[in-house]
Amino acid sequence: MAESDRIAAKTKFLDFLEEKNLRITAQRRAIVDTVFGTDQHFTAEQLLEWAKEKDSSVSRATVYRTLPLLTESGLVHEMDFGKDYKIYDPNYADHPNHNHIICDDCDKIVEFESDRLDQLEDEISTGLGFKVKTQQLRINASCEEMKRLGECKNKGN
Amino acid sequence: MAESDRIAAKTKFLDFLEEKNLRITAQRRAIVDTVFGTDQHFTAEQLLEWAKEKDSSVSRATVYRTLPLLTESGLVHEMDFGKDYKIYDPNYADHPNHNHIICDDCDKIVEFESDRLDQLEDEISTGLGFKVKTQQLRINASCEEMKRLGECKNKGN
């Protein structure tokens, strides 16, 4: 994510708060700066840790309160990767339809976009009498190619 | 799921246990009978409740111990629908590649299969140097068509 995109996402979120008559606080600034200062997926607990480094007054409660605002604004997506915690993705501001492929051997995650996929989902949904709102495709795989090249390091090693 | 398929799935699971030198107990029988006696998606707690009706000695611990065996055998799939509990699906014995479309308004869930989808996922994964192991597509939608026909009852009603 380019510097300009980060600033744009941040501005959009502050506008979102204003539209909903919500207040811009020091804690929310620290959280938003953290979220749009990375392109990594993160957990709520990671976000708490990182945001505390910017402003030690940020509490767990505020992080958990701010995450739904971030997802509601459409700038961050909440994802389930089958773990017992949720994963948050700040890359939707830029790439609102991307999906993920996960290597079960080494936990590598690769993002991808596909217009053909989006179109097919629309087609299937329409055929069943639905209108798509959101979608989430997770492919669990093994990175055979990379394993051959020695780039897939099994966890057990 | 036809009666014969249910018996087949149950037999497969008992074989699976035998292959792994695991024992066939009364509690496991009650759980398996329950799982393959329905084609509904269920939670672990629901399974506990239903299995207890068949054999009141079934405990929560045994249900939670048996579920990983069922998923490992490939006859049941574990799914995340964005709730804070997992959903289990006994229909994979019959339809090992189906996916789900969920109406956010009325919580209706429709299952679908698509060879084109499977093929596209394979194509995308191969292109990125991965070999697909499992996949999960969730489409959140609103059932416009059914709403028009009065079949989509909003939760608030």
Next chain:
DNA sequence: TTGACAATGATACTGAGTCTCAATATCTTC
């Protein structure tokens, strides 16, 4: 029948996420 050991239930525990509430900060109006 016996013995090795897999499986069991009860229950304590874990940990992500939610709720509560008194104290505080923001923002608007004057």
Next chain:
DNA sequence: GAAGATATTGAGACTCAGTATCATTGTCAA
């Protein structure tokens, strides 16, 4: 800039799905 209305805060109690522990019981091969 002060005041007032009210949104937001942190601390910590709480919830609840899922896991771990352990003494007891059940399975099954020999």
